Amino acid sequence: QSALTQPASVSGSPGQSITISCTGTSSDVGSYNLVSWYQQHPGKAPKLMIYEGSKRPSGVSNRFSGSKSGNTASLTISGLQAEDEADYYCCSYAGSSPWVFGGGTKLTVL
């Protein structure tokens, strides 16, 4: 099963908004509204930021939002802050496998 496709890197200035895309297929992202997004700071464990496409766990800032269109899911971070600089991974339910991760995107806050 192939990994979901994410851009290797994105960047933005403090206060700006950025969007990270996550492209899968009709067997994973396109078939289920079960994409989750994880933030990972260097040397730390991943942290759940978005689940079921657009839901935020308790404690996660409302600056983080998720959406989906067809086979592509997206994570948008508004009002960028220095502490948002991290790696971000998408993950989709994929039926029998049943999970597949994206390759990860490094977010740089300029």
Place this chain on the structure above:
Amino acid sequence: EVQLVQSGAEVKKPGESLKISCKGSGYSFTSYWIGWVRQMPGKGLEWMGIIYPGDSDTRYSPSFQGQVTISADKSISTAYLQWSSLKASDTAMYYCARRGYEGYELDYWGQGTLVTVSS
């Protein structure tokens, strides 16, 4: 407070066996799936497999089927990931994570166990 606490870092030689652990606390361990995720040095996350400690139902990613064994001991709220014969390419950080109760997200993560395989 939900916690997943993993065993410490390991340094092994190729061909050796290894079993690492993940102890859950602060929730009903038998009611939530526990997954394992690999992160090779400088690389992304890879889903390895998942187990339901309540009945030991286990699913593996095709990439890891036959390469590792996932198990759990519900009496001590601990999940395991084991290798029978390590390879240098098994060098990585390994995370356990809890799957959400009715969802498919991984809502709590362990701190990770670094496995180094070198002759």
